[in-house]
Amino acid sequence: MPGNMNKGISARFMNGAIPAALLAAVRSGRPLIHHITNSVTINDCANITICTGAAPVMAEAPEEVAEMVAAAGALVLNIGTLSATQVDAMLIAGRRANELGIPVVLDPVGVGATRFRTETAQRILDTLDVAVLKGNAGEIGVLAGTGGSVRGVDSGGIAGDPIETARECAHLTGTVVSMTGAVDVVTDDSRVFLVRNGNPAMDRLSGTGCMASSITAAFVAVADDYAVASAAALAAFGRAGERAALEARGPYSFRTALFDELAALTPDDLAGHARIEER
Numbered sequence: 140m141p142g143n144m145n146k147g148i149s150a151r152f153m154n155g156a157i158p159a160a161l162l163a164a165v166r167s168g169r170p171l172i173h174h175i176t177n178s179v180t181i182n183d184c185a186n187i188t189i190c191t192g193a194a195p196v197m198a199e200a201p202e203e204v205a206e207m208v209a210a211a212g213a214l215v216l217n218i219g220t221l222s223a224t225q226v227d228a229m230l231i232a233g234r235r236a237n238e239l240g241i242p243v244v245l246d247p248v249g250v251g252a253t254r255f256r257t258e259t260a261q262r263i264l265d266t267l268d269v270a271v272l273k274g275n276a277g278e279i280g281v282l283a284g285t286g287g288s289v290r291g292v293d294s295g296g297i298a299g300d301p302i303e304t305a306r307e308c309a310h311l312t313g314t315v316v317s318m319t320g321a322v323d324v325v326t327d328d329s330r331v332f333l334v335r336n337g338n339p340a341m342d343r344l345s346g347t348g349c350m351a352s353s354i355t356a357a358f359v360a361v362a363d364d365y366a367v368a369s370a371a372a373l374a375a376f377g378r379a380g381e382r383a384a385l386e387a388r389g390p391y392s393f394r395t396a397l398f399d400e401l402a403a404l405t406p407d408d409l410a411g412h413a414r415i416e417e418r
């Protein structure tokens with residue numbers, strides 16, 4: 140395989156046509172993304188879902204979530220500003236989603252920071268069939284049980300190797316793990332995808348992690364392979380971040396540009412610029 144002999148480096152890159160086709164499928168299918176999410180970034184999540192090409196709905200009353208999720212293409216459970224009532228709603232919606240085969244994306248915001256968050260994230264993972272677990276490194280390290288530190292909602296890092304941490308978490312939970320950072324690690328335990336798109340400005344804005352979950356949900360709603368869809372979603376978001384950074388003067392103009400660039404992102408641009416390496 141002469142192509143792989145180049146200076147001994149053998150990196151396999153995902154064909155850009157795959158994330159491009161998924162982005163096009165989101166835009167044409169416009170799946171409904173049901174969120175039960177935090178009160179800090181709820182509006183950003185609604186708008187980033189629209190910029191991706193999907194349709195958001197936020198509904199968290201236990202009285203209506205089972206009915207709402209039945210119309211959705213995916214369900215996002217985000218524990219950022221948790222309450223006991225929200226936990227009830229998450230379990231009701233999640234069970235119904237599982238019955239109907241609707242994929243569930245869990246964002247364990249701040250897991251490890253308090254016992255309530257840790258117990259709730261664990262309860263959701265034990266009770267529901269979660270399709271994708273999307274967290275920052277500290278959050279995934281906590282859930283992997285291999286050591287992760289979280290202060291508030293921020294990752295304080297992990298004890299060991301990022302790929303091994305993500306794989307251990309996927310192995311333990313039986314989910315696709317999507318671990319964000321400067322390089323995102325997506326794994327279903329057997330395959331590992333590294334996503335190298337993005338810009339450091341994304342880390343200087345509250346809510347980019349939550350938005351990453353909304354975009355992931357939009358992609359898994361139109362895909363059978365949740366690991367590929369998760370990697371493609373982060374490549375699309377990262378590509379929007381790269382373009383936004385060229386226009387921004389600071390965090391808030393970056394935020395505006397991030398939404399605009401995702402809305403303007405074409406499948407062709409993503410095909411040419413997605414940087415997804417398979418290990």
Ligand SMILES: Nc1ncnc2c1ncn2[C@@H]1O[C@H](COP(=O)(O)OP(=O)(O)OP(=O)(O)O)[C@@H](O)[C@H]1O
Pocket residue numbers: 274275276292293294319320321322323336337338339340341342344345346347348349350351373376377
């Ligand atoms: N240094 C970086 N370089 C490139 N992309 C980054 C960088 N840091 C974060 N990102 C991107 O920003 C998004 C959010 O990831 P991050 O790990 O910052 O989430 P988070 O800390 O959980 O976010 P939140 O602010 O919502 O709590 C991901 O798509 C990730 O790829």
Ligand SMILES: Cc1ncsc1CCO
Pocket residue numbers: 177179180219220248292345346348349
């Ligand atoms: C700052 C903050 N606190 C709870 S959720 C949230 C936003 C995303 O992490």
Ligand SMILES: [Mg+2]
Pocket residue numbers: 275341342343347348
């Ligand atoms: Mg961050």
